[in-house]
Amino acid sequence: QYSDKVVDHYTNPRNTGVIKNPDGEGTVGNPVCGDIMTIYIKVDDDNKLSDVKFSTFGCGAAIATSSMITEMAIGMDVDEAYHITRNDVADELDGLPPIKLHCSNLAADALQAAIENYREKK
Amino acid sequence: QYSDKVVDHYTNPRNTGVIKNPDGEGTVGNPVCGDIMTIYIKVDDDNKLSDVKFSTFGCGAAIATSSMITEMAIGMDVDEAYHITRNDVADELDGLPPIKLHCSNLAADALQAAIENYREKK
Numbered sequence: 001q002y003s004d005k006v007v008d009h010y011t012n013p014r015n016t017g018v019i020k021n022p023d024g025e026g027t028v029g030n031p032v033c034g035d036i037m038t039i040y041i042k043v044d045d046d047n048k049l050s051d052v053k054f055s056t057f058g059c060g061a062a063i064a065t066s067s068m069i070t071e072m073a074i075g076m077d078v079d080e081a082y083h084i085t086r087n088d089v090a091d092e093l094d095g096l097p098p099i100k101l102h103c104s105n106l107a108a109d110a111l112q113a114a115i116e117n118y119r120e121k122k
Numbered sequence: 123q124y125s126d127k128v129v130d131h132y133t134n135p136r137n138t139g140v141i142k143n144p145d146g147e148g149t150v151g152n153p154v155c156g157d158i159m160t161i162y163i164k165v166d167d168d169n170k171l172s173d174v175k176f177s178t179f180g181c182g183a184a185i186a187t188s189s190m191i192t193e194m195a196i197g198m199d200v201d202e203a204y205h206i207t208r209n210d211v212a213d214e215l216d217g218l219p220p221i222k223l224h225c226s227n228l229a230a231d232a233l234q235a236a237i238e239n240y241r242e243k244k
């Protein structure tokens with residue numbers, strides 16, 4: 001049911017936890033299951049994401065997509081990372097079961113919310 | 123939102139994984155979110171549960187309830203463990219958010235399915 005990459009990122013998630021004094025922070029909720037996702041970002045002087053971390057109680061699909069999006073986003077220009085879509089992340093994971101696509105919204109939406117928060121603070 | 127016990131069992135889940143050659147095995151699915159839970163049991167000569175393990179891709183609430191039910195069930199008589207309800211587990215965790223109650227069904231239902239599987243095999 002789940003691709004090898006999804007299982008790998010779920011059993012071995014990258015970049016979990018909290019960034020203290022982040023440059024931006026975004027929290028979004030999944031109305032279907034009530035799960036919540038927070039993403040924290042650090043931005044360097046070149047407008048690149050130097051660190052991205054996530055924290056969630058969500059399911060395996062939510063964990064795998066957030067883990068993957070942090071890997072995709074670190075080192076990227078902030079304005080480029082803002083345009084990572086849920087489909088980009090699902091593709092990078094070799095797909096997700098259809099019933100789990102709503103879970104994968106959390107990662108992309110929380111990253112966008114964190115970048116918006118960073119822009120507001122600037 | 124989540125009790126300290128839920129956070130503890132989620133961040134530090136007990137008895138995760140697979141039992142090879144289990145005496146019983148039960149898998150159930152959550153139709154709301156599509157998550158799946160499997161529980162494995164070992165039964166000793168006194169009809170007591172000597173080992174219980176769980177495996178899931180489900181959310182934090184599913185992980186916390188399964189972790190808790192394995193702790194409650196190990197050492198119990200099989201026929202007694204069969205009557206552990208989702209409410210027993212939620213109470214033991216000092217409650218769950220209402221939207222997460224459907225997630226907590228997985229643990230109790232999978233344990234019952236594993237015990238039924240054990241009874242059939244006997």
Ligand code: FES
Nearest residue numbers: 155157180181225
């Ligand atoms: S949302 Fe699927 S088990 Fe909780």
